[in-house]
Amino acid sequence: MSTTYELKADAREQVGKGSARAVRRNGQIPAVIYGDKQPPLAIALSWKDVYYKIHGGGFLTTVATIDVGGKKIQVLPKDFQLDPVSDSPLHVDFLRVGKNTEVNVNVPVHFINEDKSPGIKRGGVLNIVRHEVEFHCPANAIPEFITLDLEGTDIGDSLHISAVKLPAGVKPVIADRDFTIATIAGSSAMKSEEDAAAAPAAAAPAEEKK
Structure with missing residues (x-):
């Protein structure tokens, strides 16, 4: 199994295209945590952290911990979008991982x-x-x-x-x-x-x- 890692995130109160563009202008990447029978949680992650994790290999097969204002959530990246020209990350979807989660x-x-x-x-x-x-x-x-x-x-x-x-x-x-x-x-x-x-x-x- 790949070595796990931790990412720090900010909670996002607003969602939508306008909010996502504002997040990117701020040097962050919009993302969503969903699953485990809980409401989706919109977050913003460091652009640099996400870029190197995606292009470092094993991104979609490694369970990570996301620290959202002190609350730590175990997740598995399920999908991401890249800019077709620059390969810069645009958005990431994370699945909450519980004790019995199978994927x-x-x-x-x-x-x-x-x-x-x-x-x-x-x-x-x-x-x-x-x-x-x-x-x-x-x-x-x-x-x-x-x-x-x-x-x-x-x-x-x-x-x-x-x-x-x-x-x-x-x-x-x-x-x-x-x-x-x-x-x-x-x-x-x-x-x-x-x-x-x-x-x-x-x-x-x-x-x-x-």
Whole structure:
């Protein structure tokens, strides 16, 4: 699980586009905390804090604590908006996290031991079908990433979700099949070599008929 962090926020009494623009002019980011059967809470966060958290990675899979005037609320970022030109954050939605809160999150896939894959050593290519996998899990036990081991894999092999050892309580949202995460495929260079090798053999019968 990713390391948690804390953000300080100011409560916002007014909401709407005009209020949001005023918050941004003040060097802050408008945000909302919702869920856990409580009314939504409009807040304003430091632009700098939010920018570096979003672009630092793991933002949507890390539970955080937001300090709103001394009241600390555990949350999970659920969505955010970025300026399409500058990538500057414009708005963030947070979900309140209680003791029994469960969520759906997209978790990155990491691969290890590429240097121990016979297929890749022979010129094969790791073809990643899913860079992320969606899981249903407790909000306080979200894995930072899942790991697939490439040791011993050869060209033509497929790696499925069943090859991943998952923490307790973490289940893939797709539950009706053992879906593929990656394959070891032959490279285009290998195919060209195979075609070149096959060409003389194919030409031989034609020459014999002359």
